[in-house]
Amino acid sequence: MTPLAAAANENLAQISNYLVYSSMAVYMLAFFAHIAEWTFGSRSKVARTAAALTGGAGAGAGDAAAAAAPAVQVRRKGVRSSSGAGETGGSTAVLDQPKVVTRSAAGTRDVPDGPGAAGGTVQGDLYGRIAISLTALAFLLEAGGVVARAMSVQRAPWGNMYEFSITFSTVAVGAYLVLLALKKNVRWLGLILVTTVLLDLGIAVTWLYTDSDQLVPALHSYWLWIHVSTAIFCGAVFYIGAAGAVLYLFRDGYEAKLARGGTPGRFASSVLERLPSAGSLDKFSYRINAAVFPLWTFTIIAGAIWAGDAWGRYWGWDPKEVWSFVTWVAYACYLHARATAGWKGRKAAYLALFAFACWIWNYYGVNILLSGKHSYAGV
Amino acid sequence: MSKTDNAPTGTDNAPTGADAEAEPVLGAAGAQLSTAPVEDSGPVGIGVLGWARWFWRQLTSMRVALILLFLLSLAAIPGSLIPQTSVDAMKVAAWKKDNPSWVGIAEKLQLFDVYSSFWFSAVYLLLFISLIGCILPRSWQFAGQLRGRPPAAPKRLDRLPAHTTWRTDRTPDEVLAHAKTLLGGRRFRTESGENHVAAEKGYLREAGNLIFHVALIVMLVAFAWGQYFKSEGGKLVLRGKGFSNTLTQYDDFKYGALFDPQDLPPFSFTLDRFDATYEETGPQKGTPRDFTAYVTFSDGAHGKPQKREIQVNKPLKVDGSKVYLLGHGYAPVISVTDPAGTVVYKDAVPMLPQDANLTSRGAIKVTDGYRNKNGEKEQLGFSAQFVPTFAGKGQGTMLSQFPAANFPVIALNAFHGSLGVDSGLPQNVYQLDTSKMQQFKKENGDPFAQMLLPGETMTLPDGAGTVKFEGIERWATFSVTHQPGSGLALAGAIAAIAGLAGSLFIQRRRIWVRAVPGKDGVTVVEMAGLGRSESAKLPEELAELAATLHRQAPTAPPAVSAEPVEETPEGERG
Ligand code: HEM
Numbered sequence: 008m009t010p011l012a013a014a015a016n017e018n019l020a021q022i023s024n025y026l027v028y029s030s031m032a033v034y035m036l037a038f039f040a041h042i043a044e045w046t047f048g049s050r051s052k053v054a055r056t057a058a059a060l061t062g063g064a065g066a067g068a069g070d071a072a073a074a075a076a077p078a079v080q081v082r083r084k085g086v087r088s089s090s091g092a093g094e095t096g097g098s099t100a101v102l103d104q105p106k107v108v109t110r111s112a113a114g115t116r117d118v119p120d121g122p123g124a125a126g127g128t129v130q131g132d133l134y135g136r137i138a139i140s141l142t143a144l145a146f147l148l149e150a151g152g153v154v155a156r157a158m159s160v161q162r163a164p165w166g167n168m169y170e171f172s173i174t175f176s177t178v179a180v181g182a183y184l185v186l187l188a189l190k191k192n193v194r195w196l197g198l199i200l201v202t203t204v205l206l207d208l209g210i211a212v213t214w215l216y217t218d219s220d221q222l223v224p225a226l227h228s229y230w231l232w233i234h235v236s237t238a239i240f241c242g243a244v245f246y247i248g249a250a251g252a253v254l255y256l257f258r259d260g261y262e263a264k265l266a267r268g269g270t271p272g273r274f275a276s277s278v279l280e281r282l283p284s285a286g287s288l289d290k291f292s293y294r295i296n297a298a299v300f301p302l303w304t305f306t307i308i309a310g311a312i313w314a315g316d317a318w319g320r321y322w323g324w325d326p327k328e329v330w331s332f333v334t335w336v337a338y339a340c341y342l343h344a345r346a347t348a349g350w351k352g353r354k355a356a357y358l359a360l361f362a363f364a365c366w367i368w369n370y371y372g373v374n375i376l377l378s379g380k381h382s383y384a385g386v
Numbered sequence: 387m388s389k390t391d392n393a394p395t396g397t398d399n400a401p402t403g404a405d406a407e408a409e410p411v412l413g414a415a416g417a418q419l420s421t422a423p424v425e426d427s428g429p430v431g432i433g434v435l436g437w438a439r440w441f442w443r444q445l446t447s448m449r450v451a452l453i454l455l456f457l458l459s460l461a462a463i464p465g466s467l468i469p470q471t472s473v474d475a476m477k478v479a480a481w482k483k484d485n486p487s488w489v490g491i492a493e494k495l496q497l498f499d500v501y502s503s504f505w506f507s508a509v510y511l512l513l514f515i516s517l518i519g520c521i522l523p524r525s526w527q528f529a530g531q532l533r534g535r536p537p538a539a540p541k542r543l544d545r546l547p548a549h550t551t552w553r554t555d556r557t558p559d560e561v562l563a564h565a566k567t568l569l570g571g572r573r574f575r576t577e578s579g580e581n582h583v584a585a586e587k588g589y590l591r592e593a594g595n596l597i598f599h600v601a602l603i604v605m606l607v608a609f610a611w612g613q614y615f616k617s618e619g620g621k622l623v624l625r626g627k628g629f630s631n632t633l634t635q636y637d638d639f640k641y642g643a644l645f646d647p648q649d650l651p652p653f654s655f656t657l658d659r660f661d662a663t664y665e666e667t668g669p670q671k672g673t674p675r676d677f678t679a680y681v682t683f684s685d686g687a688h689g690k691p692q693k694r695e696i697q698v699n700k701p702l703k704v705d706g707s708k709v710y711l712l713g714h715g716y717a718p719v720i721s722v723t724d725p726a727g728t729v730v731y732k733d734a735v736p737m738l739p740q741d742a743n744l745t746s747r748g749a750i751k752v753t754d755g756y757r758n759k760n761g762e763k764e765q766l767g768f769s770a771q772f773v774p775t776f777a778g779k780g781q782g783t784m785l786s787q788f789p790a791a792n793f794p795v796i797a798l799n800a801f802h803g804s805l806g807v808d809s810g811l812p813q814n815v816y817q818l819d820t821s822k823m824q825q826f827k828k829e830n831g832d833p834f835a836q837m838l839l840p841g842e843t844m845t846l847p848d849g850a851g852t853v854k855f856e857g858i859e860r861w862a863t864f865s866v867t868h869q870p871g872s873g874l875a876l877a878g879a880i881a882a883i884a885g886l887a888g889s890l891f892i893q894r895r896r897i898w899v900r901a902v903p904g905k906d907g908v909t910v911v912e913m914a915g916l917g918r919s920e921s922a923k924l925p926e927e928l929a930e931l932a933a934t935l936h937r938q939a940p941t942a943p944p945a946v947s948a949e950p951v952e953e954t955p956e957g958e959r960g
Contacts, residue, residue: 107550107929227676228699301886308879317699319618319710319867321875322609324473324501329466336459340452342890346422347448358456365459377466 019159020218026152027173031208033145034201040138041124041198047134048126049277118262120283123194138197139187146180149208153177165235168374172211176204178243193291195282199250230313237306242366244299245338249363251292252356259285259353289356293345296359300338307331326377330369337362419894419918422448422524445512446519454513461509465500468492472499514606521599528592535577536586539898543914546898548925550932551912554939558901558909564938565899568931574897582900591918594888597881604878612871617641617650623657624717624734624861630654631707631866649868651705655683655694660714660860664789672743672788679711679862696864706868713863715739718772718796719856720750725849730755734859737772738816743786746772749818750798751805758802759849767801768853769818796855799835800826800846826850894918897928899935908942911935 125131153174157164164170183200186193261279264271271279282288310331315321322328341358344350444450469477478498482489496503543549554561558581565583569576574585619636623629631654633639633647641647659680665673679696683689685704694702701708721732730752737746752766773786776795784797803823826834826847836844838855845852895917904910913935915928 107548107925107932108544109548109925227697230699297890301883301890304879304886305883308876308883311879312876313699315869315872316701319701319708319712319865320869321872324465324470326466329462333459333462336455336462340455340459343448343452343455347452349449350452373466 016159016161019155023152023155023159026148026155027208027212030145030148030152031205031212033141033148034205034208037138037141037145038198038201038205040134040141041201043134044124044131044138045198045278045281047128047131048122048124048281050126050128050131118284118286120192120287121195121279121281124198124281126281135194135197138201139194142180142197142201143184146177146184149173149177149180163232163235165231165239167215167217169211169215169217171235171239171370172207172215174239175243176207178240179246180204182244182247192283192287195254196247196250199254200247203246203250228313228316230309230316234306234309234313237302237309241299241303241306242370244295245303245363245366248292248295248299249360251288251295252359252363254282255285255288255292256353256356258282258288259356261285289352292356292359296338296362297342300342303335303338307335326373327369330365330373334362334365334369337365419896419916442519445516446523448520451513451516451520454509454516457509458513461506462500464497465506468497468500470498470500472501510606514603517599517603521596521603525596525600528596531592532589536575536584536896538577538579539582539584539900539914543898543900543912546914546916548915548928549912550914550928551910552932552936553904553908553910553942555942556909556939558903561901561909561911561935561939562899565901565935568935568938569897569899572931581902582898585897585899586895587897588892588894590888591892591894592889594885594890594892597885598889599885601878601882601885605875605882608871608875608878610871611874612642612869614642614644615870616868617645618865618867618869620712620863620865622736622861622863624736625657625660625859628654628656629864636866651707651868652687653683653685653689653704655681655702655709657681657862658693660862662714662789674789677711677714677862679714679864706870708867710865710867711862712865713739715744715746715861716772716774716791716794717859717861718770718794719859720768720770721854721856722750722752722756722766723852723854724756725759725851726757730851731766732856734861735770736815736861737770741786742789744774744789745784745786746774748772748816751807751815751818753805753807756851764802765805765807765823766851767803767805767818767820767823768798769801769820770799771797791858794840794858795837797835797837798844798853799833800853802826802850893923895924895927897931909939911939 123135125135153164153170156170156173160166165174179200183193183196257275258279261271261275262285270276283291310328311321314323314325314328337358341355341362344355344358469481471478485492492498496505500506540546544551556564562578562581562583566576566578569583569585572587574587575589576583576585578584617639618641619633619639621629621635621637629635631650631652633650657679661676661678661680662674663676665671665675677698681694681696681702682691683694683702684691696702696709696711698711701710703709715737717734717736719732719734721729724730731750733750735748735750737748739746748770750766750768750770756764756766758764771784772794773784774791774794775786775788776793777783777785777787778793784795787793801818801820801823806819806822828834828847834847838844838853840855840857843852843854895915897913897915900912901909913928913932915924917924
């Protein structure tokens with residue numbers, strides 16, 4: 008037999024491992040910094056949500072009235088002029104510019120977003136910033152690990168589950184950092200994200216680890232770059248959407264309880280109070296899922312084209328194909344639910360979580376437990 | 387909308403139907419912002435026709451479409467858990483053996499053919515009908531909307547989701563003229579009304595949505611077409627041997643209900659060489675790295691021979707058909723002599739791989755020409771186990787250690803009698819039917835079996851002849867598929883993605899600008915926006931437009947009176 012075309016470069020593979028382990032250490036530090044952020048933040052007593060929902064601060068006049076005459080919000084932003092004066096809170100700029108007044112649709116709770124994990128405390132905020140800086144550092148290390156892995160085998164670093172997993176969390180953290188850089192309100196995601204990334208990496212290095220190596224012939228194709236990269240990207244971003252949906256469910260339960268006049272437990276109020284409002288979380292989750300859905304559609308189609316080239320049929324109901332289809336239909340279901348009266352809100356969020364559960368099962372369950380043509384996971 | 391205590395709705399808070407009840411202010415201004423069907427739970431008519439109409443309305447409603455979609459995703463699941471005949475018939479047989487008590491139920495429920503089962507078909511047919519029933523009226527409605535004009539401004543613009551107002555010295559006509567050019571320049575469709583300009587944009591959202599759903603139908607049709615007209619044949623080709631594309635040449639052939647064998651494109655090829663490389667070391671030792679089949683190919687009945695390569699991901703494309711390289715294996719060359727020493731059989735016998743290291747099994751069947759010691763016609767059969775890399779003497783088992791032919795060994799069990807090939811029943815070429823055969827016995831009465839290295843010969847007991855392991859050939863299996871409709875399916879898929887992007891990323895929204903002379907003779911400008919969804923982008927866009935218009939109609943000095951009253955401002959968001 009002829010020798011291998013490209014022998015794995017052991018050195019680079021070793022470097023990749025070191026980088027991944029270092030990133031885990033730094034993620035761990037970020038995790039503790041986030042914990043500190045939440046702990047210091049718990050000392051603040053803002054309770055804006057309760058005020059908004061129970062009329063404590065003279066806000067909207069409670070539920071029944073809100074439906075008939077919804078509260079009006081003034082956007083302090085003023086007007087964005089093209090000269091870039093932007094959202095100066097200053098009064099001079101606003102005086103001679105028209106103000107845009109927005110109002111929410113009937114029947115929605117008008118609740119301000121929570122103050123964030125730091126709860127407005129200086130110390131909490133400091134730890135939050137430290138956590139984000141550490142997360143960014145860990146991201147660079149992890150991304151370096153993925154690249155070194157790719158260089159060591161001179162191919163796309165997506166040939167087995169270990170490689171999928173490290174790329175998966177890299178992309179999720181990258182997406183989070185990009186959203187932060189775009190000044191989106193996503194700091195609340197930090198702790199959950201870092202925790203799950205540690206979990207993902209832990210599973211990857213202990214159970215899924217595979218030495219860096221060449222690919223089986225079926226994977227020798229440029230479709231690997233297209234199909235697998237989009238699949239990983241979709242999964243990572245769907246994860247962020249699912250995290251939003253879970254928090255939405257908690258926060259919504261909390262708001263509903265307050266609106267009914269109940270008193271949530273102390274821990275729940277302390278944590279949930281600081282999250283964005285249920286409305287914001289719901290919208291966040293929807294936007295993420297809706298934005299990724301077309302890409303997921305593309306991923307499946309690209310996979311079908313590849314299957315057509317590699318196996319002679321573009322769709323054969325292989326377990327992996329079945330579950331991609333189920334995931335796709337479940338997300339479509341979610342999008343429809345959002346457009347259907349009586350299905351919005353919590354029911355839609357459950358569908359989103361079902362859809363994400365399908366995705367996760369398609370990754371772990373199908374790769375490990377069910378055998379099919381896609382059994383090259385290297386486990 | 388029955389529940390108003392529900393969480394804030396997201397992007398799809400269509401102010402139609404019941405929503406419009408909650409805000410009667412909007413009236414026509416909020417109507418027809420989408421073509422989503424209105425949920426109707428209206429009373430049932432009388433008689434069969436009434437029921438039929440009710441059923442149709444239900445089937446084409448969003449709620450039922452939603453339930454059907456959900457059912458479809460659930461219905462697809464069992465097929466991934468239970469082996470499917472269409473995917474792997476061997477696994478189905480194994481499953482049946484392991485779960486004998488479930489076979490009856492499973493077969494009744496068509497659990498081995500989930501994707502062609504009656505219940506799976508029922509769900510997707512209903513979905514298909516629901517889809518069509520929804521698309522047709524929506525397309526119709528949308529065509530109407532495209533011809534229509536943006537609706538007139540509602541009476542109170544300050545009730546809309548985003549609103550702004552200021553006073554200016556310009557005349558109302560000037561302001562409205564500016565507004566119209568401004569909005570027109572931003573590709574809004576505009577319509578002048580009394581004291582106001584109405585504008586609308588983002589029709590592509592609805593168009594995209596309709597395109598997406600139509601594309602789904604196109605894809606379903608393409609799949610169905612492919613199912614009916616497809617053909618797929620498998621052929622094992624030994625190195626040095628050829629294949630020509632006619633029905634009789636195939637080892638197995640499957641085709642759709644409407645396929646015509648005359649449609650097979652004429653071509654032929656010879657397998658010149660087959661190369662396989664494997665991982666030689668490390669934990670993944672033995673994993674295949676590269677397979678290539680080198681063929682001499684002739685297109686058409688008398689085409690010019692050309693050299694081609696077929697690889698796993700690179701099929702050979704011929705006139706709508708594709709030739710794929712599927713598998714490969716070994717074919718030991720075996721010769722058999724009769725008691726007189728005449729060679730009665732010599733052939734390369736393909737063996738069926740059993741594992742990743744190509745431990746293989748097969749059968750050698752000497753059907754003609756053999757006469758035993760007594761001169762009687764008889765048939766010989768050998769069940770064979772072949773390993774390309776033997777573990778070594780004393781390691782016992784016939785399990786290959788590596789897929790390449792590094793230390794090939796064949797083990798043979800020898801039988802004589804009748805192979806049963808004349809019985810008319812189709813026979814598995816890899817298996818020996820020993821029901822009418824006796825195994826050769828050693829002198830001590832033990833069954834006769836022997837291992838051979840290439841070049842070695844074994845002598846059958848009682849001078850019954852000899853068997854020689856002459857050498858090793860390779861074979862490769864090819865699958866020739868013809869799948870019409872895949873082009874159409876691809877076109878549908880691309881349209882689906884494009885439509886989806888339009889449907890999800892484009893906002894449909896309306897903007898109104900009203901300018902009326904105020905009491906003090908100064909013009910009051912009001913701008914308001916309404917989207918299908920409550921999105922942060924709409925206020926931003928309105929603010930941007932207002933700022934631009936404001937430059938042409940700046941705020942009048944606040945000499946006379948205060949600004950128009952605003953409703954209680956309070957709180958802050960974001
Ligand atoms: C039974 C058939 C179906 C019907 C009656 C139907 C109906 C609709 C309607 C009316 C909308 C527009 C909702 C709106 O205007 O807000 C819509 C949106 C959509 N449909 Fe369907 N649909 C069907 C099947 C499907 C299927 C099978 C899929 C994909 C799996 C799908 C995916 C979508 C998507 C992604 C949207 C966009 C949702 C959004 O705007 O957020 N639909 N559908």
